[in-house]
Amino acid sequence: MSRQPTLRDVAEKAGVAVSTASRALTRPGRISAHTTERVRAAADALGYTPSASARALSSGRTTTVALVVPDVTNPFYFGLVRGTGARLREGGYVQVLVDTEESAEAEARALVGLRGTVDGAVLAASRLTDARLAELAADLPIVAVNRTSPSLAAPSVLIDTPSGLVQALEHLASLGHRRVAYASGPRTSWSDRRRQAALHPAAERLGLDVTVLGPYAPVRTAGPAAADAAVQAGVTAVVAFNDLLAFGILERLDARGVDVPAQLSVVGCDDVFGADLVRPALTTVASPMERAGRLAADLLISRLEGTGPSTGFGTEPAVLPTHLVIRASTGPAPA
Incomplete structure (x- = not known):
């Protein structure tokens, strides 16, 4: 055929009604085995493939999963x-x-809009409140990455950045x-709040005076402001919320003639592509994101197919x- 074959073409070739052909391909148990075999043979001969929307209407499944992220340009x-x-x-x-x-x-609108168009979603670093996240998760199967709460009845995968x-x-x-300064991330970042909760007890134990700067957007262009604030604070080291922010800090310090690490040490978080290519190469916290992605998808598939453990309230998150x-951007404190 010079065009894509349709269900009507299959029905005509098999000598059955269109409704019968549809049931034979999507619900074969409702049609005799002989008719089902004849319809499938006609479909194979014509090269007919049911559309995703047709499969979804007949089965309630789309075999499509959404990965929802805060910023697709972030190499994290x-x-x-x-x-x-x-x-x-x-x-x-x-x-x-x-x-x-x-x-x-935008995240809330996306999750609402995805209902009925995907089977579920992997939701990364959600910026939603606990209440809103729990509400939306009740209508769409999700697995959360770097986010959980007592009210969230869904599996989660956490990266132990604290x-x-x-x-x-x-x-x-x-x-x-x-x-030491901590250049913090967005106010809506659940991960940033976890880090700050770990920051102060650790600083007290180590005898460090820690200044929290920000909040800053987790992007390179926010780095110069964080660098200026760190210099103004008189610290000898700055730990950035993520590597992109740290890249911007390094650029600004270089422009100001501040030697890294002789005058100011810089630490990032995530170990994204390029962290070892900037100069000086960035000391950073490495996160196993590909492993987290595989695990999150595995948990979601298990949930969708009913083969996983219970996902009710109180489900323990998987923690990676x-x-x-350690690279060249950190060194001894200046005398």
């Missing part, structure tokens, strides 16, 4: 995209990517630093460890 999420995509393909699902541009409102932050503080303390990668 590249590993997550790769990990979820690989596991979903193995499970027979198609992945669609949704960018919410660091907006809680312990990575503590490792960074221990590293700086071992180099003789006593005055992080580690500090």
